[in-house]
Amino acid sequence: MKYEELYATLRRRGILWPTAEIYGGAQGLYDYGPAGARLKRQLEEAWSAWFVGLSEDFHRIDPSEILPEAVVRASGHLENFTDPEVICAKCHGHFRAETVLEKFRPEGVDGLSPAQIGELLHQFPVKCPQCGSTELSVPQPFNLMFGFPFGAAGGERAYLRPETAQSSYLAFPRMWDVGRHALPLGIAVVGRAYRNEIAPRQVLFRLRAFTQAELQVFFDPETFRPPFVSVADESLPVLRVARRLAGEEAPEWRSARSLVEDGLPEFYVFFLVHQYRFFRDVLGYPKESIRLFEKSETERAFYNRIQFDFETKLESLGGYKELGAIHYRGDYDLSRHGKGSGKDLSVVLEGGRRVLPHVLEVTFGVDRNLWALADYGLSVEGDRTVWHLPPYLAPTSVGIFPLMKKEHSAEARRWTDEIQKAGFEAEFDAGGSIGKRYARMDELGVPYCVTLDRDTLAAETPERRTATLRDRDSKAQERVTLSELLNRLASSRVAPRPPTLDSFE
Numbered sequence: 001m002k003y004e005e006l007y008a009t010l011r012r013r014g015i016l017w018p019t020a021e022i023y024g025g026a027q028g029l030y031d032y033g034p035a036g037a038r039l040k041r042q043l044e045e046a047w048s049a050w051f052v053g054l055s056e057d058f059h060r061i062d063p064s065e066i067l068p069e070a071v072v073r074a075s076g077h078l079e080n081f082t083d084p085e086v087i088c089a090k091c092h093g094h095f096r097a098e099t100v101l102e103k104f105r106p107e108g109v110d111g112l113s114p115a116q117i118g119e120l121l122h123q124f125p126v127k128c129p130q131c132g133s134t135e136l137s138v139p140q141p142f143n144l145m146f147g148f149p150f151g152a153a154g155g156e157r158a159y160l161r162p163e164t165a166q167s168s169y170l171a172f173p174r175m176w177d178v179g180r181h182a183l184p185l186g187i188a189v190v191g192r193a194y195r196n197e198i199a200p201r202q203v204l205f206r207l208r209a210f211t212q213a214e215l216q217v218f219f220d221p222e223t224f225r226p227p228f229v230s231v232a233d234e235s236l237p238v239l240r241v242a243r244r245l246a247g248e249e250a251p252e253w254r255s256a257r258s259l260v261e262d263g264l265p266e267f268y269v270f271f272l273v274h275q276y277r278f279f280r281d282v283l284g285y286p287k288e289s290i291r292l293f294e295k296s297e298t299e300r301a302f303y304n305r306i307q308f309d310f311e312t313k314l315e316s317l318g319g320y321k322e323l324g325a326i327h328y329r330g331d332y333d334l335s336r337h338g339k340g341s342g343k344d345l346s347v348v349l350e351g352g353r354r355v356l357p358h359v360l361e362v363t364f365g366v367d368r369n370l371w372a373l374a375d376y377g378l379s380v381e382g383d384r385t386v387w388h389l390p391p392y393l394a395p396t397s398v399g400i401f402p403l404m405k406k407e408h409s410a411e412a413r414r415w416t417d418e419i420q421k422a423g424f425e426a427e428f429d430a431g432g433s434i435g436k437r438y439a440r441m442d443e444l445g446v447p448y449c450v451t452l453d454r455d456t457l458a459a460e461t462p463e464r465r466t467a468t469l470r471d472r473d474s475k476a477q478e479r480v481t482l483s484e485l486l487n488r489l490a491s492s493r494v495a496p497r498p499p500t501l502d503s504f505e
């Protein structure tokens with residue numbers, strides 16, 4: 001689907017809409033409606049099951065969204081979490097340097113200093129995107145954090161977390177104390193992070209408040225050995241730096257084993273496979289549309305030793321978009337927070353060896369992936385629009401329709417109650433023709449609809465009552481009893497699950 005059509009469908013169905021819509025919206029802020037919020041929760045739970053479920057020593061925490069200044073000072077965000085902006089002398093608009101240079105330098109300006117960006121602005125005939133003036137200021141670093149006075153006295157400052165990762169680093173010593181005193185230890189956070197983006201755009205792709213799902217794996221670089229042989233034969237669509245420099249944009253299929261022979265660490269490639277399988281097997285993205293894009297030394301943050309971005313090609317946004325990443329951050333985080341706090345964050349392992357753990361960070365943008373699910377799943381088929389969501393992600397499991405409102409509602413309500421009691425989301429709908437009700441459910445990605453009619457009530461006992469079950473994707477219909485329906489729903493809610501790390505021990 002094209003961008004406008006996709007966004008219009010999501011708004012029409014109440015999946016999401018701009019925050020403060022009656023005031024004209026607020027740039028970079030969106031609200032999720034009931035179905036959108038449920039889909040988002042399903043996505044978060046699926047992520048947790050896949051990543052946090054990987055080991056008994058991986059845990060999900062729910063830390064504060066507000067951080068004291070000392071934290072963002074130690075992490076480097078106060079100094080470096082900036083995006084160069086230019087200001088137009090004529091219309092006073094503020095623009096990201098990257099945006100005004102986009103036409104001339106499509107690879108972006110990551111890793112360049114303000115002085116280098118200033119040279120580029122001189123070099124090319126750059127114009128203000130708003131008024132066309134050529135009088136643009138020299139680029140200034142603009143800090144992307146939301147900061148504010150903290151406490152009544154006003155002497156302190158605090159910040160909305162710019163990423164969820166910092167909370168996991170702060171939690172490490174406490175989690176070590178309460179845990180099994182063993183590495184690897186995983187700490188995951190799913191929650192909102194906040195960035196005062198200069199130019200929010202593309203709905204869910206550059207937000208000022210957005211939801212991240214991030215797993216930080218703390219490990220001992222000398223002994224960390226995930227079961228690589230179990231994934232060695234997987235083929236991955238990778239685009240490595242050398243091929244990019246040779247002008248290639250398409251990924252090539254490489255076995256996990258061959259990437260290790262190239263020199264990437266086994267533990268890193270293990271997680272590349274794990275995240276790739278999540279995109280392919282759980283979210284159902286077509287594997288031909290996925291690209292594991294390696295960032296070069298100048299493109300990645302200096303503390304990242306290895307970085308691959310997970311991208312997928314989206315029709316609505318006209319190309320590859322980043323939906324997640326894996327960063328090997330070394331011991332940067334614990335060493336910075338050790339210095340900042342004056343606490344030694346190293347740990348003593350069994351056998352007496354002291355190590356400062358390294359961190360592997362697995363990131364996932366929840367909002368962006370919700371958009372990607374819509375991009376891949378929503379399709380116009382003849383006179384209907386269908387969202388082919390995997391059934392275990394669908395915000396509602398089943399729509400329950402009485403054929404005639406008066407005659408069949410009581411029994412349809414009973415089925416709805418029983419289904420909800422069994423733990424599934426069921427939506428009762430008695431409004432309009434059956435065709436209209438199907439259309440509504442199809443657009444929301446509801447995998448099954450059930451219609452109760454005269455034949456339902458004709459059965460001798462309640463247990464033998466049947467209704468027409470209709471499958472969203474095939475439109476096939478069959479008669480089922482309530483208990484058959486519950487079994488069907490139960491099996492449709494089961495997402496693929498990987499073996500755990502512990503099962504290989």
Ligand SMILES: [Zn+2]
Pocket residue numbers: 088089090091092093128129130131132133
């Ligand atoms: Zn201007």
